[in-house]
Amino acid sequence: xxxxxxxxNVSKRYGExxxxxxxxLDVASGEFLSFLGxxxxxxxxxxxxxxxxxxxxxxxxFLEGIxxxxxxxxxxxxxxxxxHYALFPHLNVESNVAYGLKQRSPKPPTGEIHNRxxxxxxxxxxxxxxxxxxxxxxxxxxQRVALARALINKPKVLLLDEPLAALDRKLRREMxxxxxxLQRNVGITFILVTHDQEEALSMSDRVCxxxxxxxxxxxxxxDLYDRPRNQYVADFVGKSxxxxxxxEQVRTWKVDIRLDCGIxxxxxxxxxxxxxxxxxxxxISVRPEQLVLARDESNIPEDSAIKSTARIxxxxxxxxxxxxxxCDERLGEFLALSSRHNELNEKPFETNEVVFVAxxxxxxxxxxxxxxxxxxxx
Amino acid sequence: xxxxxxxxxxxxxxxxxxxxLFSFNAGRHASELRGLSIQxxxxxxxxxxxxxxxxxxxxxxxxxxxxxxxxxxxxxxxxQSMKGPLRVILDGLIYISIMIPGIVIGIATxxxxxxxxDFFNPLLATLWPEGYTPxxxxxxxxxxxxxxxxxxxxxxIIIVRARIxxxxxALIEASMDLYASPWRTFYQVTLPQIYPxxxxxxxxxxxxxxxxxxxxFFVAGPNTTLPVYIFASxxxxxxxxxxxxxxxxxxxxxxxxxxxxxxxRDGRRRAKVN
Numbered sequence: 001x002x003x004x005x006x007x008x009n010v011s012k013r014y015g016e017x018x019x020x021x022x023x024x025l026d027v028a029s030g031e032f033l034s035f036l037g038x039x040x041x042x043x044x045x046x047x048x049x050x051x052x053x054x055x056x057x058x059x060x061x062f063l064e065g066i067x068x069x070x071x072x073x074x075x076x077x078x079x080x081x082x083x084h085y086a087l088f089p090h091l092n093v094e095s096n097v098a099y100g101l102k103q104r105s106p107k108p109p110t111g112e113i114h115n116r117x118x119x120x121x122x123x124x125x126x127x128x129x130x131x132x133x134x135x136x137x138x139x140x141x142x143q144r145v146a147l148a149r150a151l152i153n154k155p156k157v158l159l160l161d162e163p164l165a166a167l168d169r170k171l172r173r174e175m176x177x178x179x180x181x182l183q184r185n186v187g188i189t190f191i192l193v194t195h196d197q198e199e200a201l202s203m204s205d206r207v208c209x210x211x212x213x214x215x216x217x218x219x220x221x222x223d224l225y226d227r228p229r230n231q232y233v234a235d236f237v238g239k240s241x242x243x244x245x246x247x248e249q250v251r252t253w254k255v256d257i258r259l260d261c262g263i264x265x266x267x268x269x270x271x272x273x274x275x276x277x278x279x280x281x282x283x284i285s286v287r288p289e290q291l292v293l294a295r296d297e298s299n300i301p302e303d304s305a306i307k308s309t310a311r312i313x314x315x316x317x318x319x320x321x322x323x324x325x326x327c328d329e330r331l332g333e334f335l336a337l338s339s340r341h342n343e344l345n346e347k348p349f350e351t352n353e354v355v356f357v358a359x360x361x362x363x364x365x366x367x368x369x370x371x372x373x374x375x376x377x378x
Numbered sequence: 379x380x381x382x383x384x385x386x387x388x389x390x391x392x393x394x395x396x397x398x399l400f401s402f403n404a405g406r407h408a409s410e411l412r413g414l415s416i417q418x419x420x421x422x423x424x425x426x427x428x429x430x431x432x433x434x435x436x437x438x439x440x441x442x443x444x445x446x447x448x449x450x451x452x453x454x455x456x457x458q459s460m461k462g463p464l465r466v467i468l469d470g471l472i473y474i475s476i477m478i479p480g481i482v483i484g485i486a487t488x489x490x491x492x493x494x495x496d497f498f499n500p501l502l503a504t505l506w507p508e509g510y511t512p513x514x515x516x517x518x519x520x521x522x523x524x525x526x527x528x529x530x531x532x533x534x535i536i537i538v539r540a541r542i543x544x545x546x547x548a549l550i551e552a553s554m555d556l557y558a559s560p561w562r563t564f565y566q567v568t569l570p571q572i573y574p575x576x577x578x579x580x581x582x583x584x585x586x587x588x589x590x591x592x593x594x595f596f597v598a599g600p601n602t603t604l605p606v607y608i609f610a611s612x613x614x615x616x617x618x619x620x621x622x623x624x625x626x627x628x629x630x631x632x633x634x635x636x637x638x639x640x641x642x643r644d645g646r647r648r649a650k651v652n
């Protein structure tokens with residue numbers, strides 16, 4: 001087994017509140033994994049259980065195959081980059097970075113510490129900053145010091161607790177790329193906690209989406225986007241249109257569905273992960289970019305899952321693409337994303353224009369209807 | 379409004395100014411000014427009784443300051459790591475203890491100590507081997523130090539608590555994460571963060587103990603602290619000598635308070651930087 005960190009049936013309760021419920025996860029060596037979810041979903045608690053700041057109420061946390069439930073934080077071979085960096089204000093940059101090495105027993109010789117600190121500062125592009133005070137540095141520079149302070153100890157796992165949240169948008173983008181490069185260079189396992197889906201999807205090898213203390217789905221960003229296991233994941237990763245309905249009949253290769261609005265839909269059953277039965281309440285999901293919009297009905301593909309007309313309520317220019325908010329009496333409101341220069345070379349649609357809408361069977365996912373009572377956010 | 383404010387300030391500072399002024403009086407009486415001189419300072423400094431009382435006060439204040447900063451810091455750290463309603467109650471009790479009038483602390487400590495002495499002295503007498511004089515607990519240095527520490531410790535707790543509360547809790551976790559044991563974390567991270575507050579608490583405790591009259595008056599026993607000496611000598615009439623002693627105490631206390639203020643501000647500045 002090559003997993004460097006693992007959860008086995010881990011739960012964490014604070015009195016009445018369950019912050020994490022029955023987590024099972026293996027993190028492979030050298031992997032970049034993200035915990036993604038809204039605040040209060042248990043992602044930070046999970047990270048802190050790996051760091052050793054929280055003890056699981058049930059289950060076991062493993063590091064390199066050894067149960068570390070009873071190992072205190074200061075004996076675990078992991079290091080953390082804190083949300084607000086937590087640099088020691090009474091120490092300069094060099095002493096901050098050297099802090100971890102100086103706690104080791106036996107303590108490495110001063111010359112070696114000095115050399116390694118300078119190597120590390122070079123790695124994070126802070127050469128020449130060693131004697132600065134931490135509060136003289138900009139947010140981005142403090143972030144690099146925090147990274148250097150953690151990485152110098154060559155941890156088995158580097159834990160990052162929303163490390164980019166305090167940076168402005170442009171700098172955050174730069175640091176995302178830098179972090180990714182850094183991770184490839186040092187080959188250390190990174191576990192990142194974030195509520196920013198774009199950040200998680202763009203940086204990680206795998207993303208663990210969490211919801212109310214449970215793991216909703218773990219997978220590569222592509223996997224999560226193309227094959228969400230439930231409506232929550234489909235909703236969280238990218239934008240989706242959801243339509244609710246009931247399964248009328250499951251056939252060998254096809255599924256007949258009747259949407260609540262009365263429209264019948266026929267889908268390929270191979271696209272569905274879950275085995276469904278007749279009469280199951282389900283939700284079908286389709287990504288905005290997979291909707292086909294056309295002025296002329298003949299441009300709509302024949303084998304579409306749904307064909308309808310809808311009025312353009314609103315449109316937002318996103319540069320190359322335009323996002324349309326459409327409304328149909330039966331389907332309700334939904335989003336479509338189309339390229340400004342589509343194959344049909346049509347001019348962008350105007351607000352209030354009535355257009356033909358369709359999407360293919362392959363673009364439609366059947367999901368468990370686990371959100372029916374919640375408002376359709378996207 | 380402006381006149382009102384002026385009058386308030388006059389009431390506050392004119393008497394103090396007069397004491398300072400009259401300490402430089404060349405004449406014998408406190409009520410009439412006859413030219414300026416520093417003879418009373420010389421007289422005060424060469425007065426053996428005043429000198430003894432001064433050193434007694436100094437010694438007591440120093441020990442009180444050390445004890446209360448140690449105990450106060452320990453208590454503040456313990457309170458910080460506590461949770462729930464118990465902490466709220468204990469916090470409240472600390473604030474209340476600061477507002478208890480000195481006279482109440484004086485009487486309470488006196489009664490408590492006398493009760494303890496009455497219990498232990500006969501016990502010690504019976505336990506001691508025949509032929510030797512048994513030790514006898516009595517009022518003195520120790521009782522003044524105990525009473526003062528009781529009071530000043532609360533001050534230290536409040537000052538240090540404020541500093542700890544302003545400290546980023548993540549710093550301690552960061553230190554633990556970087557392999558420092560709890561003890562190393564304490565002296566490598568926590569202590570450097572809170573030492574300005576401890577020093578400020580030390581200096582405030584020193585000044586409070588040094589200046590205290592009421593509590594000392596009750597529990598000092600045969601020992602005379604400087605404020606008690608001044609009170610005693612005033613009964614023989616106010617002399618410029620007393621004014622001179624008062625002025626010196628005032629100067630000393632003020633400078634300590636200014637230094638303490640500096641440390642507290644330094645602490646706040648450091649806290650803000652984080």
